[in-house]
Amino acid sequence: MSDNITLFDEWLHEQDILDEPVQKVTLVRSDDEFAVFRDWLFTHKRPLAYDIEATGLDTYAPTWEIKSIQWGDTSEAFVFIWGEPWFQKSIDIIMENTDYRLLAHNAAYDALGLDRHGHVDAIELLKRTYDTKILSHLADPRSRKEGGVGHSLKGLAAFHVDKSAPDSQTALKKIFKDNGWSDKDGWRLIPATHPTMVHYAGMDVVLTARLYPKLVKEIKRQTMGHLVKYEHRLLLLVSEMERRGIRMDVEYAEKLVHKMTQDEKDNIEIIKNFGVNNHNSTRDVAAVLQDMGVKLIETTNSGALKVDKTILNNIMNDASNPKASQLASSIMMAKNSAKWRDAYVVASLENMDSDGRVHPKINSLHARTGRMSISHPPLQQLPAGNDAIRRMFLAEEGCKMASIDFAGVELRVLAALSQDPVMVDVFRNGGDLHQTTADNVNISRKVAKTVNFAKVYGGGPKTIARQANISVDEAQNVCDLFDVTYKGVTQLAHQLASPIKKKARNYVITHYGRKLPVDEQRPYAALNYCIQSTARDVLGEAMIRLADSGYWDYAVLPIHDEVLFSFPSEMAEQLCIEAGVTMETVLKDIHISTDPDLGGNSWGTLYTDGEHGEIEIKNDDRLQYGDESLVNHLKESELLAF
Numbered sequence: 224m225s226d227n228i229t230l231f232d233e234w235l236h237e238q239d240i241l242d243e244p245v246q247k248v249t250l251v252r253s254d255d256e257f258a259v260f261r262d263w264l265f266t267h268k269r270p271l272a273y274d275i276e277a278t279g280l281d282t283y284a285p286t287w288e289i290k291s292i293q294w295g296d297t298s299e300a301f302v303f304i305w306g307e308p309w310f311q312k313s314i315d316i317i318m319e320n321t322d323y324r325l326l327a328h329n330a331a332y333d334a335l336g337l338d339r340h341g342h343v344d345a346i347e348l349l350k351r352t353y354d355t356k357i358l359s360h361l362a363d364p365r366s367r368k369e370g371g372v373g374h375s376l377k378g379l380a381a382f383h384v385d386k387s388a389p390d391s392q393t394a395l396k397k398i399f400k401d402n403g404w405s406d407k408d409g410w411r412l413i414p415a416t417h418p419t420m421v422h423y424a425g426m427d428v429v430l431t432a433r434l435y436p437k438l439v440k441e442i443k444r445q446t447m448g449h450l451v452k453y454e455h456r457l458l459l460l461v462s463e464m465e466r467r468g469i470r471m472d473v474e475y476a477e478k479l480v481h482k483m484t485q486d487e488k489d490n491i492e493i494i495k496n497f498g499v500n501n502h503n504s505t506r507d508v509a510a511v512l513q514d515m516g517v518k519l520i521e522t523t524n525s526g527a528l529k530v531d532k533t534i535l536n537n538i539m540n541d542a543s544n545p546k547a548s549q550l551a552s553s554i555m556m557a558k559n560s561a562k563w564r565d566a567y568v569v570a571s572l573e574n575m576d577s578d579g580r581v582h583p584k585i586n587s588l589h590a591r592t593g594r595m596s597i598s599h600p601p602l603q604q605l606p607a608g609n610d611a612i613r614r615m616f617l618a619e620e621g622c623k624m625a626s627i628d629f630a631g632v633e634l635r636v637l638a639a640l641s642q643d644p645v646m647v648d649v650f651r652n653g654g655d656l657h658q659t660t661a662d663n664v665n666i667s668r669k670v671a672k673t674v675n676f677a678k679v680y681g682g683g684p685k686t687i688a689r690q691a692n693i694s695v696d697e698a699q700n701v702c703d704l705f706d707v708t709y710k711g712v713t714q715l716a717h718q719l720a721s722p723i724k725k726k727a728r729n730y731v732i733t734h735y736g737r738k739l740p741v742d743e744q745r746p747y748a749a750l751n752y753c754i755q756s757t758a759r760d761v762l763g764e765a766m767i768r769l770a771d772s773g774y775w776d777y778a779v780l781p782i783h784d785e786v787l788f789s790f791p792s793e794m795a796e797q798l799c800i801e802a803g804v805t806m807e808t809v810l811k812d813i814h815i816s817t818d819p820d821l822g823g824n825s826w827g828t829l830y831t832d833g834e835h836g837e838i839e840i841k842n843d844d845r846l847q848y849g850d851e852s853l854v855n856h857l858k859e860s861e862l863l864a865f
Contacts (some may be wrong), residue, residue, distance in 0.1 A: 248300045248425030257309045269296045272326040272428040278411040283582040290415040297432045300425030328376045330354040358438040380430040383437040461585040468580035470617040483564035490557035497550045515547040570600035592756040614827030618789040624822040625799045628785030633679045639813035643711025663708040681751035719749035735760045765806040774802045
């Protein structure tokens with residue numbers, strides 16, 4: 224965000240804002256009406272909220288269109304229809320005057336939509352915008368399902384602004400129903416000039432403007448103002464990625480759809496030959512597996528036998544029962560073929576723009592811990608180690624794909640936060656933590672790896688037993704020995720959970736100063752939240768360093784604790800090394816290293832034994848390209864303070 228933007232402390236008192244009536248929502252369709260808007264604008268002192276209405280959510284789909292743009296404040300709104308001259312005039316007059324301070328809810332959607340259809344540079348618009356969705360996540364990151372307010376504008380406004388305010392969306396959906404439209408079709412088919420639509424559109428900006436000071440007050444109360452500028456910077460970076468998009472191999476993707484469809488049919492035929500009529504019926508599958516001699520013990524909350532992915536995987540790897548293994552394998556492959564085809568390949572083709580690029584939606588601030596997510600299509604959830612789907616995503620012309628991820632970041636974060644002497648020693652000396660756990664707990668390295676990550680993700684003996692395919696008693700013994708080996712981790716977990724158990728507070732404070740609510744029934748989750756959130760901010764810092772050092776133009780996607788790049792072929796190895804060093808950091812004396820990996824012309828080449836290879840970062844590289852951590856800057860910068 225530009226340095227001249229403040230957090231509007233000169234605003235009216237909240238009560239004054241809430242007591243103001245909504246004067247009117249004006250549909251601007253003439254020069255005289257535009258003159259009224261212009262005069263209102265020139266005398267305007269408050270921040271302006273903006274919003275667009277469109278035919279759907281897939282901004283880059285060929286059929287997507289803007290219906291209107293709205294500008295307004297806490298008491299008045301103006302609506303402009305796409306295709307009419309006053310639409311672009313309203314944008315131009317505001318973009319030309321950089322003194323106007325802007326608000327939006329889910330700002331990236333509006334900015335990228337205007338970038339595509341409104342002759343607006345999305346990044347320049349976002350630099351001037353405070354996103355109330357980001358502020359709401361900082362104030363309370365929980366979804367409605369988790370007991371929070373959630374992050375929808377209507378829900379937030381009902382909670383923070385006016386609980387009795389009528390919801391114009393309800394009126395819109397009644398119109399959809401009366402016309403026989405689905406909700407999805409209704410947004411596309413209803414005229415932008417329909418009075419109910421105009422009112423709905425105008426009230427969105429009024430509610431955004433009224434919501435802002437409420438969220439500011441809450442963030443001030445929680446002393447998290449230092450995260451506001453940081454999160455908006457990350458919003459800029461992921462928006463740049465989303466706008467660039469990724470090249471697709473369309474011909475390959477279409478062939479992959481056909482192959483996956485055939486694979487599904489072939490495996491369904493095998494499944495039916497084993498006597499299972501419906502492979503999606505847990506009851507049918509369980510009955511046949513039991514007839515084959517498989518002992519199914521776990522049950523669902525309703526008492527039905529559980530046959531989930533973990534159980535099927537264990538059966539599949541059981542060589543003592545080849546028939547059950549084959550059935551489990553075919554069920555897994557049939558389900559995966561259908562799921563992967565529809566969720567990834569078909570979704571990518573449907574969301575592809577006219578230039579053959581897909582633009583996944585990147586949410587920079589997601590879940591309770593703030594970890595990023597990707598949707599439309601959900602490319603963060605691609606099957607691990609599988610190259611078939613990733614092959615349809617290509618590097619830019621004349622470029623190679625590269626992946627740079629942090630080496631065991633969650634466990635290194637755990638070591639840093641706990642300062643456990645055994646863990647710290649392992650990482651300082653370049654040891655193998657999984658082998659250390661195996662040696663101290665007297666288990667295999669494979670089981671030790673399961674145990675280490677289970678501790679990170681808050682799993683207990685039952686979870687470890689299922690994932691490692693051992694008894695609960697064995698898993699309990701393993702957990703006990705783990706706690707003895709890593710006493711610092713045990714102490715940290717107790718330190719974080721104890722205030723929750725005692726009901727002294729209902730949140731945990733992370734290394735970066737986030738306050739994450741913890742459910743009273745799950746105090747053990749406090750450790751997991753701290754680790755996951757801190758790891759996310761380690762990635763966030765790295766993204767900012769990459770941008771400040773000039774590497775962000777090559778960035779494609781953030782994938783968990785990894786950044787995917789498309790580097791020019793002739794400089795790919797050097798850039799990969801430099802970017803890898805730039806991402807590295809130190810967290811409380813624990814070095815968080817990176818594993819750069821250079822592939823070929825597609826993302827999939829990073830997952831095969833073909834034209835790619837890991838790149839070693841040497842000490843002299845670190846000296847040449849290293850950069851300092853931004854933690855202190857983030858916490859101390861006056862620009863970040865309310």
